[in-house]
Amino acid sequence: xxxxxxxxxxxxxxxxxxxxxxxxxxxxxxxxxxxxxxxxxxxxxxxxxxxxxxxxxxxxxxxxxxxxxxxxxxxxxxxxxxxxxxxxxxxxxxxxxxxxxxxxxxxxxxxxxxxxxxxxxxxxxxxxxxxxxxxxxxxxxxxxxxxxxxxxxxxxxxxxxxxxxxxxxxxxxxxxxxxxxxxxxxxxxxxxxxxxxxxxxxxxxxxxxxxxxxxxxxxxxxxxxxxxxxxxxxxxxxxxxxxxx
Numbered sequence: 682x683x684x685x686x687x688x689x690x691x692x693x694x695x696x697x698x699x700x701x702x703x704x705x706x707x708x709x710x711x712x713x714x715x716x717x718x719x720x721x722x723x724x725x726x727x728x729x730x731x732x733x734x735x736x737x738x739x740x741x742x743x744x745x746x747x748x749x750x751x752x753x754x755x756x757x758x759x760x761x762x763x764x765x766x767x768x769x770x771x772x773x774x775x776x777x778x779x780x781x782x783x784x785x786x787x788x789x790x791x792x793x794x795x796x797x798x799x800x801x802x803x804x805x806x807x808x809x810x811x812x813x814x815x816x817x818x819x820x821x822x823x824x825x826x827x828x829x830x831x832x833x834x835x836x837x838x839x840x841x842x843x844x845x846x847x848x849x850x851x852x853x854x855x856x857x858x859x860x861x862x863x864x865x866x867x868x869x870x871x872x873x874x875x876x877x878x879x880x881x882x883x884x885x886x887x888x889x890x891x892x893x894x895x896x897x898x899x900x901x902x903x904x905x906x907x908x909x910x911x912x913x914x915x916x917x918x919x920x921x922x923x924x925x926x
Contacts, residue, residue: 682725682727682728682729682789682790682791682792682865683728683729683730683731683732683785683787683789683790683791684722684728684730684731684732684734684756684791684792684793685732685733685734685773685777685781685782685787685791685792685793685794686705686715686718686731686732686734686793686794686795686796687734687777687793687794687796687798687887688703688704688705688733688734688735688739688743688777688796689716689734689735689736689763689765689771689772689777689796690704690736690771690774690797691736691750691767691768691771692704692797693768693912694913694914695697695707695912695913695915695918698915698918699745699786702739702742702838703735703742703743703795703796704738704912705718705743705796705797706742706743707912707918707922708913709799709918709922709925710922710925712730713746714765714796714797714798714799714912715746715796716750717799717800717925718775718794718796718798718799718800719731719754720803721800721803721804721897722792722794722803723754723803724803725804725805725808727758727790727808728756728792729757730756730757730758730759730785731752731756731757731758731759732758732759732760732761732785732787733758733759733760733761733796734745734760734761734777734778735760735761735762735767735782736762736763736764736771736779737761737762737763737764737765737766737767737789737817737874740762742877743760743913744760747759747760759785759904761780761781761784761785762778762825763776763780763925767846772884773869773883773884773885773886774862774884774885774886774887775793775852775874775877775878775882775883775884775885775886775887775889775890776878776884776885778793778874778887778890779874779875779878781831782871782874782875786894786901787871787891788868788871790865790866790867790868790870791810791865791866791868791870791871792863792864792865793863793864793865793866793887794862794863794864795862795863795911797911797912798861798862798863798909798910799826799908799909799910799911799912799921800813800863800905800907800908800909801832801904801907801908801909801910802877802906802907802908803913804905805821805838805861806903806905807820807863807865807905808865808879809833810901810903811847814842814901816899816901817835817864817865817866817867817869817870817891817894817898817899817900818864818865818900818901818903818904819844819860819861819863819864819891819900819901819902819903820857820860820861820863820864820905820909821836821859821860821861821902821903821904821905822858822859822861822904822905822906822907822908822909822910823857823858823904824857824858824859824901825857827854830848830851830854830857831850831851831852831854833850833860833861833888834847834848834849834850834859834860834886834888834891834892835847835848835851835854835855835858835859835860836856836857836858836859836860837855837856837858838858838902842902843899843900843901844891844895844901844902844903845890845895847860847888847892847895847900848892849886849888849889849892850854850888852885857884858902858904860888860891860902861905861909862887862888862911863909864887864891867899870898873894873897873898874890877890877893877894910925
């Protein structure tokens with residue numbers, strides 16, 4: 682299994698903190714957000730390569746971090762520069778996934794995660810569920826705030842955990858089950874990412890792809906019992922500093 686970490690965004694809502702630094706390298710507690718994420722899947726021995734996709738502005742910083750961090754991780758870490766320089770010419774999250782798949786010639790099961798998500802518990806159960814069922818798998822959790830659900834992809838599941846409805850950022854959420862920005866796709870799903878882009882679909886938010894995918898093949902959801910935090914504002918960043926170590 683390979684991993685792609687999405688770190689090519691510009692995090693403009695966090696300016697000035699992220700004007701000259703990628704959001705993934707902002708410290709929370711005693712280490713960067715990115716390292717908290719890597720810790721969450723550190724126990725997954727199937728992952729043998731980690732691919733971090735950056736933009737041109739922050740590539741040097743992420744590459745320097747990777748070069749200094751190599752001894753601390755068992756997997757090979759590669760940082761890719763997608764060549765974009767601003768929100769106006771960015772590839773979008775799904776565009777970046779396809780970019781890395783093609784550049785790295787990935788032909789394997791694939792774990793994908795947003796670099797700015799903080800996960801309070803390891804993802805061991807998530808990977809165990811994937812091995813048990815062998816299907817594309819979304820990491821999800823329950824959101825009790827109705828307005829907050831509008832910021833996520835919202836799912837409905839059947840009794841077996843299969844996705845039967847998924848809508849990205851709905852105005853009228855149909856359930857309290859939200860998809861986080863972590864995904865496992867099987868090897869045979871990777872060509873469908875290219876098809877999705879080639880057909881002119883939205884390349885930006887990563888939740889749009891499973892919204893398209895579940896209508897074409899089985900997609901399952903794993904309900905995570907930990908906390909997943911996406912730091913979107915300076916206020917949230919300051920609040921999380923006192924809670925997260």
